[in-house]
Amino acid sequence: MTLPLPLATSMTSDVPLGWFLTLGLFMFVVGGVGVVVRRNPVVVFMCIELMLNAVNLTFLAFARYQIVPGASTEQAALNAMNGQMMVIFVMAVAAAEVAVGLGIIMAIFRLRNEADLDDMSALRG
Amino acid sequence: MLGDFMPILILMAVAGVICGAMVTLSWVLGPKKVTPYKQSPYECGVEPQGDARERFPIKFYLVAILFVLFDIEVVFLWSWLTVFKTGSLEFQVFSGAAVAVYMLLWIIGDAYVIKIGAIDWDEATSLAPEKLGLSPDAEAA
Amino acid sequence: MIREQPIPTIDWLTLAPMTTVVVAGLVALFIEMFRPKQSNGPIVTVSVVGLALAGALTLAQFGMEPGPTFAGMMVRDQVGLVLQLLLIGVCLLTFLFSDPYLREKKIAFAEFYQLALWSTAGGMIMVSTTNMLMLFLGLEVLSIALYCMAGMDRKQAKSQESAIKYFLLGAFASAFLLMGIAYIYGPTGSLDLGGIAMIAAMPESGYLTMAVFGVGMLLVGLMFKAALVPFHQWAPDVYQGAPTNVTAFMAAASKVAAIGALARVLSASGALQEFWLPALFWVAIATMVVGNFAALVQKDVKRTLGYSSIANAGYVLVALLAHVKKPDQVPLTTALFFLVVYCLMTVGSFAVVSLAAKGGEEGTRFQDLHGLWKRAPFAVGCLIVFVASLIGIPPTAGFFAKLFIFQDALSTGLVPLAIVLAVTSAVSVYYYLGIIQATFVSDEGARKTVSANPSFGLNLVCLFCALAVLVVSLAAAPVSQWLRGSTQLPGEAQARSELQLDSGGRVGAR
Numbered sequence: 001m002t003l004p005l006p007l008a009t010s011m012t013s014d015v016p017l018g019w020f021l022t023l024g025l026f027m028f029v030v031g032g033v034g035v036v037v038r039r040n041p042v043v044v045f046m047c048i049e050l051m052l053n054a055v056n057l058t059f060l061a062f063a064r065y066q067i068v069p070g071a072s073t074e075q076a077a078l079n080a081m082n083g084q085m086m087v088i089f090v091m092a093v094a095a096a097e098v099a100v101g102l103g104i105i106m107a108i109f110r111l112r113n114e115a116d117l118d119d120m121s122a123l124r125g
Numbered sequence: 126m127l128g129d130f131m132p133i134l135i136l137m138a139v140a141g142v143i144c145g146a147m148v149t150l151s152w153v154l155g156p157k158k159v160t161p162y163k164q165s166p167y168e169c170g171v172e173p174q175g176d177a178r179e180r181f182p183i184k185f186y187l188v189a190i191l192f193v194l195f196d197i198e199v200v201f202l203w204s205w206l207t208v209f210k211t212g213s214l215e216f217q218v219f220s221g222a223a224v225a226v227y228m229l230l231w232i233i234g235d236a237y238v239i240k241i242g243a244i245d246w247d248e249a250t251s252l253a254p255e256k257l258g259l260s261p262d263a264e265a266a
Numbered sequence: 267m268i269r270e271q272p273i274p275t276i277d278w279l280t281l282a283p284m285t286t287v288v289v290a291g292l293v294a295l296f297i298e299m300f301r302p303k304q305s306n307g308p309i310v311t312v313s314v315v316g317l318a319l320a321g322a323l324t325l326a327q328f329g330m331e332p333g334p335t336f337a338g339m340m341v342r343d344q345v346g347l348v349l350q351l352l353l354i355g356v357c358l359l360t361f362l363f364s365d366p367y368l369r370e371k372k373i374a375f376a377e378f379y380q381l382a383l384w385s386t387a388g389g390m391i392m393v394s395t396t397n398m399l400m401l402f403l404g405l406e407v408l409s410i411a412l413y414c415m416a417g418m419d420r421k422q423a424k425s426q427e428s429a430i431k432y433f434l435l436g437a438f439a440s441a442f443l444l445m446g447i448a449y450i451y452g453p454t455g456s457l458d459l460g461g462i463a464m465i466a467a468m469p470e471s472g473y474l475t476m477a478v479f480g481v482g483m484l485l486v487g488l489m490f491k492a493a494l495v496p497f498h499q500w501a502p503d504v505y506q507g508a509p510t511n512v513t514a515f516m517a518a519a520s521k522v523a524a525i526g527a528l529a530r531v532l533s534a535s536g537a538l539q540e541f542w543l544p545a546l547f548w549v550a551i552a553t554m555v556v557g558n559f560a561a562l563v564q565k566d567v568k569r570t571l572g573y574s575s576i577a578n579a580g581y582v583l584v585a586l587l588a589h590v591k592k593p594d595q596v597p598l599t600t601a602l603f604f605l606v607v608y609c610l611m612t613v614g615s616f617a618v619v620s621l622a623a624k625g626g627e628e629g630t631r632f633q634d635l636h637g638l639w640k641r642a643p644f645a646v647g648c649l650i651v652f653v654a655s656l657i658g659i660p661p662t663a664g665f666f667a668k669l670f671i672f673q674d675a676l677s678t679g680l681v682p683l684a685i686v687l688a689v690t691s692a693v694s695v696y697y698y699l700g701i702i703q704a705t706f707v708s709d710e711g712a713r714k715t716v717s718a719n720p721s722f723g724l725n726l727v728c729l730f731c732a733l734a735v736l737v738v739s740l741a742a743a744p745v746s747q748w749l750r751g752s753t754q755l756p757g758e759a760q761a762r763s764e765l766q767l768d769s770g771g772r773v774g775a776r
Contacts, residue, residue: 028441032438048434048437052440054445055441055445062448079455079456082451089403090402097437098190101433101434111423112423215273237299241299241302256375
């Protein structure tokens with residue numbers, strides 16, 4: 001079968017894969033720390049989006065560099081498609097989460113005029 | 126490889142030092158005399174009134190939320206189209222049917238949003254007395 | 267230039283149950299669109315009929331040739347079918363008592379039914395796939411609908427608070443899950459869980475590190491969803507704040523889906539178990555201990571049941587660990603049996619607790635149940651059966667469910683887990699009996715709200731769940747035989763060959 005993509009081997013650039021993975025992990029950790037320390041739900045949600053984008057970067061880096069040992073070029077091209085497909089779905093799901101999340105935050109604003117996670121402590125045991 | 130970026134890094138460092146020095150020095154050396162009048166916000170010379178944090182009508186957010194959803198819808202169509210144009214006829218029919226189902230779901234969702242009045246400007250709720258098992262008159266009375 | 271694009275062969279019957287559930291949701295949406303602001307009766311009818319049809323389509327597939335379809339995106343096997351049927355049943359039972367409850371609470375939004383149906387479909391996808399993309403999508407369809415449902419009571423701060431907590435922590439967990447998938451995808455180039463087994467055979471240690479990191483993150487994401495300690499903090503808050511029918515659905519369906527996915531991931535990564543089994547061993551202990559001991563000091567019935575569901579997740583994790591440790595000796599049937607019984611007990615108990623709502627008010631503290639015995643003797647009678655089963659008193663199915671797990675744990679050398687299970691079950695008697703005791707207190711001075719009269723649907727749910735708990739216990743052997751079918755997950759063959767190299771017992775000996 002003919003390939004739907006340029007060959008993975010011809011796409012490598014000067015920047016090694018490790019740097020992309022490091023940047024991805026760094027963004028992921030920054031987002032994770034932000035989720036834990038920030039108190040505004042909108043900012044917390046932005047931090048989660050940062051984590052999701054770190055994941056997207058990781059997926060795309062893996063898809064481009066194709067480190068699978070022993071894979072033929074055809075297989076590598078198919079594998080690359082897997083990762084790119086995943087990124088599109090992650091973006092779509094993130095958008096759906098934004099819609100629902102903003103809806104919930106809006107409902108809270110309507111109810112109490114402000115939304116601070118520290119003030120939400122009606123539920124505890 | 127790092128050498129290629131060295132001039133840029135040096136430029137950034139110099140820019141950072143100069144900007145930082147300007148801001149810090151003027152803050153440290155400049156005379157400061159704080160009066161309540163100086164602290165009050167400037168609003169075209171008029172006495173400020175009310176809260177600066179005006180709240181937007183909530184409908185703006187609803188429209189924004191719907192926009193986010195439709196924004197992302199195109200991502201799937203785009204990636205589909207890139208393979209669609211070079212695919213075999215069989216593939217075009219198959220993927221076309223799949224995308225038709227996908228678009229149908231979008232249209233149903235959109236029709237629902239419009240029908241229940243989520244983007245109307247007045248306050249809308251789907252909760253009617255009938256939903257609660259009451260007659261409409263009972264609620265009015 | 268014409269390129270060959272692969273067109274997957276599709277076994278429509280495998281997809282039929284999920285499609286039916288989704289279409290039922292769409293039809294319900296159309297009903298709400300074209301006759302808005304009227305009673306939810308037709309919507310409930312359509313939903314129930316759709317669920318029954320989906321259940322029939324699932325039942326028809328039992329005994330059929332298992333195998334993947336849709337280019338490996340979905341898979342038909344015994345475990346998937348049982349869990350799909352269970353999810354459909356949970357949704358159906360929830361619907362039967364939902365409408366009267368929502369009307370009493372004055373939040374009879376028709377959207378609940380569509381969201382619950384699509385949520386069910388998401389769970390069904392989750393339990394019947396070995397593809398991590400589908401796993402993620404199913405999880406999100408399940409969860410996003412649940413976030414909306416948890417915040418359905420728009421006038422009540424508690425409900426909103428539970429929605430935002432669930433939403434933020436759920437999205438946080440998804441990020442971990444995705445990072446895990448990314449690091450499994452990297453070295454294998456595949457989104458299929460089968461790829462994990464490939465890594466273990468790879469010589470380069472860098473790949474192994476990546477895969478272990480990936481599996482770890484994936485497990486963290488799923489443990490969040492299954493509410494296992496230390497990722498459990500959201501569960502009691504959300505269970506308490508959400509409307510009670512949503513809690514019933516959430517406690518049963520999201521746990522079934524999460525445990526089903528966890529079972530698949532654990533089975534597929536059996537070859538790497540030397541890395542994660544010790545960690546999960548302690549997670550299981552912590553879950554059973556924290557769940558049961560924290561439940562002792564609660565003042566709210568829904569919160570107590572929330573901690574009880576955490577404890578139950580711990581029990582079922584023991585069954586999963588026993589299965590993964592010796593897949594050929596211990597089938598997954600024990601976990602399935604436990605999940606079936608757990609769903610019956612949970613939906614039943616929350617159905618009885620939903621009686622606490624009347625005229626827009628709802629009180630779910632223990633004293634708000636006072637006098638329930640006089641108002642709804644039948645429902646309380648059924649509640650006694652559920653509680654007896656949750657404790658694990660012999661004539662009920664809960665006893666056999668726990669006994670099977672206990673035996674499995676002993677036979678695979680997980681003796682500490684078996685002991686913790688027995689001890690914490692004994693502790694749980696105290697708070698479970700507290701719920702029963704509250705319903706018998708005749709002094710109603712402490713309560714703030716009045717209980718609703720049980721509706722026909724609610725009595726039906728109670729009757730069905732209570733009868734099922736008793737029947738399943740009488741027919742424990744045939745039921746587990748039926749559940750067993752040819753219970754085997756893809757990836758187990760690999761896990762088994764690894765186990766022959768490993769002498770086993772390493773964790774049990776700790």
